[in-house]
Amino acid sequence: MMLTDTPCWQRLTTLAQSAGSLRLVDCFAVDPDRATRYAVEACGLYLDYSKQRIDAEVLDALLALADQQQVAARTASMFAGERINHTERRAVLHTALRAPRGQPLLVDGQDVNADVHAVLDRMKEFARRLRSAEYRGHRDEPFTDVVNIGIGGSDLGPRMVNESLIDFCEGPRTHYVANVDGAQLQSVLAGLDPARTLFIVTSKTFTTQETMANARAARQWLVAALGEAAVGQHFIAVSTNADEVQRFGIDRQRMFEFWDWVGGRYSVWSAVGLSLMIALGPDRHGQWLAGAHAMDAHFRSAPAASNLPVLLALLAVWNRNFLGAPSQVVAPYAQKLERFVAWLQQLEMESNGKCVHRDGRPIGVASTPALWGDVGTNGQHAFFQMLHQGSDVHPVDFILPLKADHPWPEQQNMLVANCLAQSAALMRGKSADEVRAELSSTLSGAALDAALPHRVFPGNRPSNTLLLPRLDPFHLGALMALYEHRTFVLSVLWDVNAFDQWGVELGKVLAQTVLKAMAGQGVVLDSSTRSLLNKSLTI
Numbered sequence: 001m002m003l004t005d006t007p008c009w010q011r012l013t014t015l016a017q018s019a020g021s022l023r024l025v026d027c028f029a030v031d032p033d034r035a036t037r038y039a040v041e042a043c044g045l046y047l048d049y050s051k052q053r054i055d056a057e058v059l060d061a062l063l064a065l066a067d068q069q070q071v072a073a074r075t076a077s078m079f080a081g082e083r084i085n086h087t088e089r090r091a092v093l094h095t096a097l098r099a100p101r102g103q104p105l106l107v108d109g110q111d112v113n114a115d116v117h118a119v120l121d122r123m124k125e126f127a128r129r130l131r132s133a134e135y136r137g138h139r140d141e142p143f144t145d146v147v148n149i150g151i152g153g154s155d156l157g158p159r160m161v162n163e164s165l166i167d168f169c170e171g172p173r174t175h176y177v178a179n180v181d182g183a184q185l186q187s188v189l190a191g192l193d194p195a196r197t198l199f200i201v202t203s204k205t206f207t208t209q210e211t212m213a214n215a216r217a218a219r220q221w222l223v224a225a226l227g228e229a230a231v232g233q234h235f236i237a238v239s240t241n242a243d244e245v246q247r248f249g250i251d252r253q254r255m256f257e258f259w260d261w262v263g264g265r266y267s268v269w270s271a272v273g274l275s276l277m278i279a280l281g282p283d284r285h286g287q288w289l290a291g292a293h294a295m296d297a298h299f300r301s302a303p304a305a306s307n308l309p310v311l312l313a314l315l316a317v318w319n320r321n322f323l324g325a326p327s328q329v330v331a332p333y334a335q336k337l338e339r340f341v342a343w344l345q346q347l348e349m350e351s352n353g354k355c356v357h358r359d360g361r362p363i364g365v366a367s368t369p370a371l372w373g374d375v376g377t378n379g380q381h382a383f384f385q386m387l388h389q390g391s392d393v394h395p396v397d398f399i400l401p402l403k404a405d406h407p408w409p410e411q412q413n414m415l416v417a418n419c420l421a422q423s424a425a426l427m428r429g430k431s432a433d434e435v436r437a438e439l440s441s442t443l444s445g446a447a448l449d450a451a452l453p454h455r456v457f458p459g460n461r462p463s464n465t466l467l468l469p470r471l472d473p474f475h476l477g478a479l480m481a482l483y484e485h486r487t488f489v490l491s492v493l494w495d496v497n498a499f500d501q502w503g504v505e506l507g508k509v510l511a512q513t514v515l516k517a518m519a520g521q522g523v524v525l526d527s528s529t530r531s532l533l534n535k536s537l538t539i
């Protein structure tokens with residue numbers, strides 16, 4: 001049966017027809033408890049979803065959709081280590097990476113929990129030795145700088161967490177190089193002393209073109225300064241592919257492993273987070289894992305109606321599939337969360353940017369929308385104009401840590417006020433009557449009529465607001481796990497496989513073809529690509 005023909009989808013389609021007339025301001029006027037009725041708290045995170053265009057009937061129908069699509073059963077399958085990534089025949093167990101020691105979980109007869117903690121123990125010991133300068137460089141100097149070389153999930157997660165928790169970091173400085181544009185490696189290396197620099201080459205496959213090219217260039221830079229013998233102490237690998245690591249010239253003993261049941265975009269919790277462990281230290285790294293684990297426990301056990309990830313996913317489907325939202329905006333009101341949206345883009349769009357069901361049939365409804373955004377208040381002075389008065393309605397997730405870690409309470413008050421004001425403005429809008437009353441002292445007649453439409457805000461634009469007590473390791477861990485599970489629930493509601501990414505392969509193959517063409521090998525290219533290549537070769 002097509003998803004659109006299922007009883008719950010049909011019911012929601014009917015409800016959406018009347019949702020057009022639902023005005024949020026009226027909902028608040030008739031229901032003084034709406035703000036608390038549509039709010040839920042878990043792991044210290046408070047979600048207010050009262051500014052979504054829903055009523056009790058819509059919420060019931062959405063919860064019925066979660067039932068129909070078997071969200072609870074599919075969640076249990078994921079946590080149990082079933083091979084739910086069926087196109088790659090893999091289990092999906094990033095949740096096991098943050099489970100406390102002593103909770104055995106067998107996959108193919110192997111206790112995943114024991115494996116995870118064995119690697120965590122090695123990471124802790126290595127971080128301790130590096131931070132205490134017991135582990136030193138080739139010239140017996142302590143390491144002052146750590147460079148993580150990786151891309152996609154091998155970069156976005158650790159970099160984002162590192163920047164978000166910079167106030168909690170101490171010890172060696174950490175740097176991240178992802179782009180194959182050599183300008184990035186160049187600018188990172190420019191400030192570094194080879195004798196005090198450790199490289200962590202992070203790649204699940206250890207075959208990713210960009211990462212390997214950057215790793216080779218970094219190796220040359222190091223060898224030029226310290227000689228070939230220095231590579232052993234100055235290069236560490238994080239990977240699932242021990243053979244390729246060895247082929248690159250990094251001894252297996254200097255490799256931190258993870259497993260094929262960890263997807264790249266979910267891998268920050270594994271040894272991929274080694275740079276974080278070094279920056280944060282094992283204790284704070286442990287608090288961050290604990291925050292994620294707390295959210296895992298909430299997600300597994302809370303009823304759908306009070307389950308944060310389930311609610312976020314249901315609201316996203318309502319906005320996308322029934323109210324026609326073309327995109328999802330995320331606006332963290334915290335400068336340190338500047339990279340949160342980039343991390344979330346890979347998580348959501350690489351996971352759910354699919355157009356076929358798990359069984360290969362076309363899904364026949366819109367799947368994940370473009371997800372974008374920027375930190376507040378910066379976004380207010382850039383793209384918020386469109387959110388308020390543009391022709392499309394883009395739902396917004398506002399994320400606001402309440403306690404500041406800087407000494408300027410006035411600025412924090414302004415940040416909070418702006419965040420709350422934006423969601424209120426999107427909801428309320430500004431009517432023609434209000435604009436008329438405002439302008440009538442300065443304008444009248446035709447001039448007033450001409451000015452009026454430009455100043456009206458349609459309002460009724462939906463948003464969620466997520467409050468965190470503070471941007472600290474525990475709450476960041478919980479926030480990230482919340483969005484990971486939101487992504488998973490969305491995949492269950494749309495019945496797509498969130499854990500493969502075949503859509504990235506074709507471009508990788510064609511890049512190799514173009515490289516061959518650049519090297520003068522006879523390969524067939526379409527005429528546009530050929531002529532662009534010819535142009536680029538003349539520079």
Ligand SMILES: O=P(O)(O)OC[C@H]1O[C@](O)(CO)[C@@H](O)[C@@H]1O
Pocket residue numbers: 151152153154202203204205206207208211264265350501504
């Ligand atoms: O860790 P690897 O194997 O270098 O892959 C990096 C990234 O490339 C992708 O496979 C997409 O190209 C991502 O899923 C992954 O996070």
